[in-house]
Amino acid sequence: MNSMSKKVQLVDENGIRTDGRRSDELRPIKLEVGILSNADGSAYIEQGKNKILAAVYGPREVHPRHLALPDRALLRCRYHMAPFSVQERKSPAPSRREVELSKVIREALEPAIFLELTPRTSIDLFIEVLQADGGTRTAGVTVASLALADAGIPMRDLVAACAAGKADGYIVLDLNDIEDKEGTADVPVAYMPSLNAVGLLQMDGQLTPEEFEQAFNLALEGCKKIYELQKKALKEKYLAIKEAVEEAVEEK
Amino acid sequence: MTSTTISRIRQKQIARLIAGGKRLDGRGLTDYRPIQIVTGIIEKAEGSARVRLGKTEVMAGVKIDIGEPFSDRPNEGVLTTNAEFVPLASPEFEAGPPGEDSVELARVVDRGIRESKAIDLEKLCIIPGKKVFVVFVDIYVLNHDGNLIDASALAALAALANTKIFKYEIKDGEVEIKPGFEKLPLVNFPVAVTLADIGGTLIVDPGLDEEEVMNARLTISFDKDGKICAMQKGGSGTLSPQQIIEAVKIAKEKSEELRKLVVKDYAAA
Amino acid sequence: MPVFFENREIVTPGDLLAEGDFMAGRNSYKIGSKVYACKLGLVEYKGKVVNVVALNTFYIPSVGDLVIGKIVEINLHGWTVDINSPYLATLRASEAINKPYKPQKDELSEILDIGDIIQAKVIAFDRTRDPLLTIREPGLGKITRGQIIKVSPAKIPRIIGRKGSMINILKKETHCNITVGQNGLIHIYGRDPEDERIAILAIKKIELEAHTSGLTDRVTEMISKERGDE
Numbered sequence: 118m119n120s121m122s123k124k125v126q127l128v129d130e131n132g133i134r135t136d137g138r139r140s141d142e143l144r145p146i147k148l149e150v151g152i153l154s155n156a157d158g159s160a161y162i163e164q165g166k167n168k169i170l171a172a173v174y175g176p177r178e179v180h181p182r183h184l185a186l187p188d189r190a191l192l193r194c195r196y197h198m199a200p201f202s203v204q205e206r207k208s209p210a211p212s213r214r215e216v217e218l219s220k221v222i223r224e225a226l227e228p229a230i231f232l233e234l235t236p237r238t239s240i241d242l243f244i245e246v247l248q249a250d251g252g253t254r255t256a257g258v259t260v261a262s263l264a265l266a267d268a269g270i271p272m273r274d275l276v277a278a279c280a281a282g283k284a285d286g287y288i289v290l291d292l293n294d295i296e297d298k299e300g301t302a303d304v305p306v307a308y309m310p311s312l313n314a315v316g317l318l319q320m321d322g323q324l325t326p327e328e329f330e331q332a333f334n335l336a337l338e339g340c341k342k343i344y345e346l347q348k349k350a351l352k353e354k355y356l357a358i359k360e361a362v363e364e365a366v367e368e369k
Numbered sequence: 370m371t372s373t374t375i376s377r378i379r380q381k382q383i384a385r386l387i388a389g390g391k392r393l394d395g396r397g398l399t400d401y402r403p404i405q406i407v408t409g410i411i412e413k414a415e416g417s418a419r420v421r422l423g424k425t426e427v428m429a430g431v432k433i434d435i436g437e438p439f440s441d442r443p444n445e446g447v448l449t450t451n452a453e454f455v456p457l458a459s460p461e462f463e464a465g466p467p468g469e470d471s472v473e474l475a476r477v478v479d480r481g482i483r484e485s486k487a488i489d490l491e492k493l494c495i496i497p498g499k500k501v502f503v504v505f506v507d508i509y510v511l512n513h514d515g516n517l518i519d520a521s522a523l524a525a526l527a528a529l530a531n532t533k534i535f536k537y538e539i540k541d542g543e544v545e546i547k548p549g550f551e552k553l554p555l556v557n558f559p560v561a562v563t564l565a566d567i568g569g570t571l572i573v574d575p576g577l578d579e580e581e582v583m584n585a586r587l588t589i590s591f592d593k594d595g596k597i598c599a600m601q602k603g604g605s606g607t608l609s610p611q612q613i614i615e616a617v618k619i620a621k622e623k624s625e626e627l628r629k630l631v632v633k634d635y636a637a638a
Numbered sequence: 639m640p641v642f643f644e645n646r647e648i649v650t651p652g653d654l655l656a657e658g659d660f661m662a663g664r665n666s667y668k669i670g671s672k673v674y675a676c677k678l679g680l681v682e683y684k685g686k687v688v689n690v691v692a693l694n695t696f697y698i699p700s701v702g703d704l705v706i707g708k709i710v711e712i713n714l715h716g717w718t719v720d721i722n723s724p725y726l727a728t729l730r731a732s733e734a735i736n737k738p739y740k741p742q743k744d745e746l747s748e749i750l751d752i753g754d755i756i757q758a759k760v761i762a763f764d765r766t767r768d769p770l771l772t773i774r775e776p777g778l779g780k781i782t783r784g785q786i787i788k789v790s791p792a793k794i795p796r797i798i799g800r801k802g803s804m805i806n807i808l809k810k811e812t813h814c815n816i817t818v819g820q821n822g823l824i825h826i827y828g829r830d831p832e833d834e835r836i837a838i839l840a841i842k843k844i845e846l847e848a849h850t851s852g853l854t855d856r857v858t859e860m861i862s863k864e865r866g867d868e
Contacts (some may be wrong), residue, residue: 157696176696176724187766213472220469227605229651231667231676235698236765238724266651269695269792271665271676274652304600311652311674314607318587320600321480326617329597337610351678352648355693355849362850 125299127284140289148350150267158268162260165293166250171264176238189232191239194223198246218254225258225307225317231271251297252280258307275347278307279339281332288331290339304332308340375581383582387567399573408531416532420524424514429524431532436503446493446501450479452508459513478522480599481559481590489554515577518588522561527631559598560627562620563588587616591624641683649675655688663689697723697791697821699769703760706823709750717750722821725768733772755781784827785834789845791822796848811861812837836864
């Protein structure tokens, strides 16, 4: 957020953004579930140019043993960016940003899981950003949610996440990379629609309380749309099999 | 009982009191504990401050060095914030590299300062693209009795307000230190306010016992013009959208109270 | 008192299944008067009880379950067994040997060694301790021949079928001995590797299509086709 640099225009006079979207439009999203054979649950997301993979191992025995909790499962989460995921190669060692994001993502998913149902176990969640394009933490929560559901881990609700912010004076939904870097504010949110519960909320930039409320509400709307996409993705594989079977039966 | 795990009886006691609008130490739901700020206590640091928030005690030290700017911001000084959860501060703190809590705290405090543009980083440029002032803010937690974020943000701000940079002269492309000092160019005063949700009720400035029982917390940083410059939800629970909007309103008011404690010192110095 | 889905519709965690005077059965939970799904699966309304038959799940032991496991550790008084569950199981020496166990004389690794596969029964389990197994019943013990395959434990009921209908057809049509562990591991032993291959294909097909109807006929058809291709 550098006021002295050559100003990049993020939104033009007609309200169109650098990637052709209007202020309240999500980027194109592709979701796939159950794509890794070793993990207990897995999923993949493409959102704009973001490419993020999530995998779950668990519930399983906790290693090291002394970390086990007597009355619930331990959720461990690792958000990590591949060295080739960004313009300038990123060192594979966990950065402070990755440490913080691993924590906030875990805290967004913990309230969704019935951890008490499998005490003394661990649920290990891995989120790998293969290509980053702004909004990786929210896309990470979205795809991790699907990996957890794919693993058959008992959940209160899916967690959908989305960010909104301010760019060139407009309140916009789902910031892309350049809007994230050059915009005025970024508000990532993770939400469980059935429970009307927010599990992740951050903000950086400058917003009046009124602007914040606008951005926050816009992000919630984005979350609700993403939630519907998540449900569809989970059912897809099974519906496809059902359809194929029914077609084959009809052909007889 | 040395374990910091809170007993069930205590949990129930806290929940009952809060449902009735009161807290363990008799505070109101939106009251801060008594705050004491002392500045300039570490003479070898360019700036320093110690904050006592109830029994929570945090120190912040500012060191200034000369270094290279970031390649994408050649005309700006560099700010870097670090936090250490010193082992003597709590039986729960272990020696070793920073854990996720201290990394999160440092980054949230840094965000408040950075996004509010509190430090005029351009004024810290010495030779564009080559030499700039690097401002190291180090937060040192000395006693953990809850709400380390607000105490740390306050300590960092007070330390920055207290910071003096040496005067210099450029001779043949080298920086020569001259006698005398200048105040660090501070143009904004970000303040963090943390609220916790216990049983659906929001309270300001959670103490350690309250943190053990809380569902979730929300930290909101405001600048001197009432703009939000940082937010961070923490904890394994959730907040409703309505609670979040309410928290913003409460936090804005409280931030003005806290800011007064630092600003009057700054103006006077 | 509304229900929001039809029987056997696919539901996802957080889907509102019913509201009113209902009880949350398997893989569902209730808040106030609303019953929600907690796993991806097929919803089943049985009178006042709302169940979700999960499409994928992990195995939580139940006393009496037949399980297939692998020895992973030899301890002082027994073995640690991987039963494809979040919890590792223990097989005490006293539950494996028919005479009293003498630690100085009896070498445990000679009875069961690391890597051995066993068919066992769960004799104890609760949330505060790891499951206990026994192999001291007829039919239990070390498995030495055939193949072991793994399926999602959620599909085991379908593979067994109502009153064993599906598994009996499989055994008959493939001429194989098939033992189904509740924990998702299945032991197949045929007189011929080709028989075993067909049995595995059939089981994998059931696993994939468990949520559809008319499966029994399609499986029988598939088996005949595989045989006919020889």
